[in-house]
Amino acid sequence: MLRRVLETAALITVLALAAQSVRPLRAMDQISPPAVLAAASNDSISAAAFRLTRNDSLVVFGAHPDDEVLGAGGLIHAAIAAGARVRIVTFTNGDGYVEGVDVGFHTLFSTPNRFIEYGQRRQQEAFAAAGRIGLSPAQVTFLGYPDRGLAVLWGSAWDCRHPYTSPYTRRTLSPYTLTYRPGARYCGENVLEDVERVLRQERPTIIVTHHPADTHRDHWAAGAFVAAALEQLTLRQEPWTKTVRVWHYLVHHGIWPRPGAYAPDLYLTPPPELAAAGPGWAQYPIGRADEDAKRLAILEYRSQVHLMRAYMLSFVRRNELYGLRPHILPPRLEGEGVAPATPEAWARLPLLIRMPSGGSVLHATEGSAKLDSVALARDSTRLYVALRLRNPPMREAQYRLELRLFYRDGHMARLPLVFRVPRSLTSRGTLPQDLPLPAGAAARTVGSRICVVLPLASLGDPVSFLLQAATVDPLRTPVDRSPWILVRLAVPAPGAAAPRSGLRE
Known part of the structure; x- marks a missing residue:
């Protein structure tokens, strides 16, 4: 009624x-x-x-x-x-x-x-x-x-x-x-x-x-x-x-x-x-x-x-x-990469995805669930992802990171990750295409950042992936999400060029 x-x-x-x-x-x-x-x-x-x-x-x-x-x-x-x-x-x-x-x-x-x-x-x-x-x-x-x-x-x-x-x-x-x-x-x-x-x-x-x-x-x-x-x-x-x-x-x-x-x-x-x-x-x-x-x-x-x-x-x-949204090429780090517990190193990662400011009253009052930016980098063996929030993350919220992975042989896979404070990282996969948590994956909070390390070999060495970050509040209500962004890790094929986005010649 x-x-x-x-x-x-x-x-x-x-x-x-x-x-x-x-x-x-x-x-x-x-x-x-x-x-x-x-x-x-x-x-x-x-x-x-x-x-x-x-x-x-x-x-x-x-x-x-x-x-x-x-x-x-x-x-x-x-x-x-x-x-x-x-x-x-x-x-x-x-x-x-x-x-x-x-x-x-x-x-x-x-x-x-x-x-x-x-x-x-x-x-x-x-x-x-x-x-x-x-x-x-x-x-x-x-x-x-x-x-x-x-x-x-x-x-x-x-x-x-x-x-x-x-x-x-x-x-x-x-x-x-x-x-x-x-x-x-x-x-x-x-x-x-x-x-x-x-x-x-x-x-x-x-x-x-x-x-x-x-x-x-x-x-x-x-x-x-x-x-x-x-x-x-x-x-x-x-x-x-x-x-x-x-x-x-x-x-x-x-x-x-x-x-x-x-x-x-x-x-x-x-x-x-x-x-x-x-x-x-x-x-x-x-x-x-x-x-x-x-x-x-x-x-x-x-x-x-x-x-x-x-x-x-x-x-x-x-x-x-x-x-115009060109694909992202994460910078390649030299040396031994970034340790999860090194705040200074994570702070230096370049911000490749910036989230819009503003938003709803819910966004303003729950800064711990409001995304600010996403930083990406890689070295020869690992991918580094840093989700920066407006406020430090809280234990009651969920922080999700999903990758749609593309491989040279033409197949796709999904990696749906869930992070909980302070360092719990799991895969919430429910479909046959979903990967389990990669061996060697790690995550932890560093100030207002959630820092994730993913071994590329455990992911099957993808050529590229679509990436989205999202947050869910303590009541399991979606609060914020980043757009799906294409990230390239390697040239698609010998002699191939990436699609262009510009209106200009």
């Missing part, structure tokens, strides 16, 4: 907001945004020297229908005008949006069939939006995986022997006819395989995908799948991986964009905390025709515009913004 009362209150709020935002867009809307600081110019962000040509091939990934237009609608329109090939790949049909289903069907009793019908509706909206930016339905691919489930597939539901069940559609595989691989069960292994297959088919010169620092779980997970697929293909020496560029767009990160309204004469700028954390951003200026096409494409997503019109149109600006 209490649940229904809360759902009713939530629906009333949604309907009130929708009523405020459903009016037609008028010309005056663009001159009356909320009074917040916005950029009338974007001189601080480097502009793209790179120009699209008919020789380019773009693959634009989005977790949901509408993400591709919000993040790259102008770029797609410009690419088509330049004669480039473009394919949009959407991971889910967006069929787990409870508020959207309730409002769209005027009900509080959403059934699995209604969620599926909503997913079909969003699929048709995606085709209409694609037409506005110059694409045909044949250039749009739906992978058909579960909305609000991509992070689970990247994590605990990786193994296809135990497929994930969507809590919305109640299905373990795509219920949609227009699905890239009908019959593929909901599991991380299948998602990775599909992304690899699409990339091999398209052989892109440019990959556009979600930013690792996006706070939506489906978004960062989609970006992680793309990063893993590209790394696998790079290790297999696919020729196009030597020169492909990778650009990352942001959709969700706090109160962003600013202003949260239609302001087509302004520029997008990165959230200040992300700009300060690095590593870098570049803008792709778009022409008036590209901007207009993007606006019309966004408006085709009627089911979403009905609920959040101002937010969606706030992405229509004079530029599009892309994060």
Whole structure:
């Protein structure tokens, strides 16, 4: 009963907001945004020297229908005008949006069939939006995986022997006819395989995908799948991986964009905390025709515009913004490496990952669970990882470090580590791909740092790995996490070059 009362209150709020935002867009809307600081110019962000040509091939990934237009609608329109090939790949049909289903069907009793019908509706909206930016339905691919489930597939539901069940559609595989691989069960292994297959088919010169620092779980997970697929293909020496560029767009990160309204004469700028954390951003200026096409494409997503019109149109600006996240090469230490109990040596390790400042009230009050930075280094036999916190770690919290390891023979493995104060390090592996705690691994606290030493030989001598650090408070509530970052330990293959991220030539 209490649940229904809360759902009713939530629906009333949604309907009130929708009523405020459903009016037609008028010309005056663009001159009356909320009074917040916005950029009338974007001189601080480097502009793209790179120009699209008919020789380019773009693959634009989005977790949901509408993400591709919000993040790259102008770029797609410009690419088509330049004669480039473009394919949009959407991971889910967006069929787990409870508020959207309730409002769209005027009900509080959403059934699995209604969620599926909503997913079909969003699929048709995606085709209409694609037409506005110059694409045909044949250039749009739906992978058909579960909305609000991509992070689970990247994590605990990786193994296809135990497929994930969507809590919305109640299905373990795509219920949609227009699905890239009908019959593929909901599991991380299948998602990775599909992304690899699409990339091999398209052989892109440019990959556009979600930013690792996006706070939506489906978004960062989609970006992680793309990063893993590209790394696998790079290790297999696919020729196009030597020169492909990778650009990352942001959709969700706090109160962003600013202003949260239609302001087509302004520029997008990165959230200040992300700009300060690095590593870098570049803008792709778009022409008036590209901007207009993007606006019309966004408006085709009627089911979403009905609920959040101002937010969606706030992405229509004079530029599009892309994060540049090159892979990390940890510095190589000479001599005998770093002893776990040597504070001075750990303090000298270079900070290669800086976490954004700010955050929620929970982050501010629980500095012992708030990440500040990650430092990495290696010597001939060991990997050194230092997690720096805002305050010294506490015994009641959990500190997690996960590595997705890539090997020259093409296989992957996971190493999910858990640290507890003062020096307890365990592996919380639950899947066949998970490694046990490596022999010789050690960890301890040094001031506000958690210092971890991992013998490379015990890890199987990986070529590279994706790394994420996370913290969990005493109530087992996730508090903070770092973006998934690619770290290279060796050259992928003789003569191979790493994919590029820059917009510049």
